[in-house]
Amino acid sequence: MAENKKSVKIIAQNKKAYYDYFVDERYEAGIELFGTEVKSIRAGRVNLKESYCDIKNGEVFAVGMHISPYEQGNVFNRDPLRPKKLLLHKREILKLFGLTAQKGYTLIPLQIYLSGSRVKMEIGLCRGKKLYDKREDMARNDAKRDMERAFRTRND
Secondary structure (H helix, E strand, O other): OOOOOOOEEEEEEOHHHHHHEEEEEEEEEEEOOOHHHHHHHHOOOEEOOOOEEEEEOOEEEEEOOEEOOOOOOHHHOOOOOOOEEEEOOHHHHHHHHHHHHOOOEEEEEEEEEEEOOEEEEEEEEEEEOOHHHHHHHHHHHHHHHHHHHHHHHHHO
16 A cells, blocks of 8 residues: 655754743645755755744745854855745645734744655744733643653652
């Protein structure tokens, strides 16, 4: 039996996004890249911190995403911080444009992964967290960690 499942290998995650934002919806987008950028991403030399997505002229761009120059790339290397165009369906772009025009919504890159041989990005439609929300999450995570620790010591 031939299965059409593509292997997914996560390259980079934006853990700070989950700390600073509530993620309401997720979208998968392709990225328009050059050859040396793809090689650098495959080597895991990409950083998503402080990055966000911007919609201009009906196109979505990832701004602030850093892809380190490829070691053997010489003259073919591009600017590491250049805006990267994201590939989405027109209907999705229009929906996201309408939602981001509302107060408090923004598009944040959540992770970059390889789907088969293609580089994909998961972007999230996010709302910013207030300080008390962050404290609440930290307290919940601490309580969960303490319960797991207590359960582990009791089972040993």
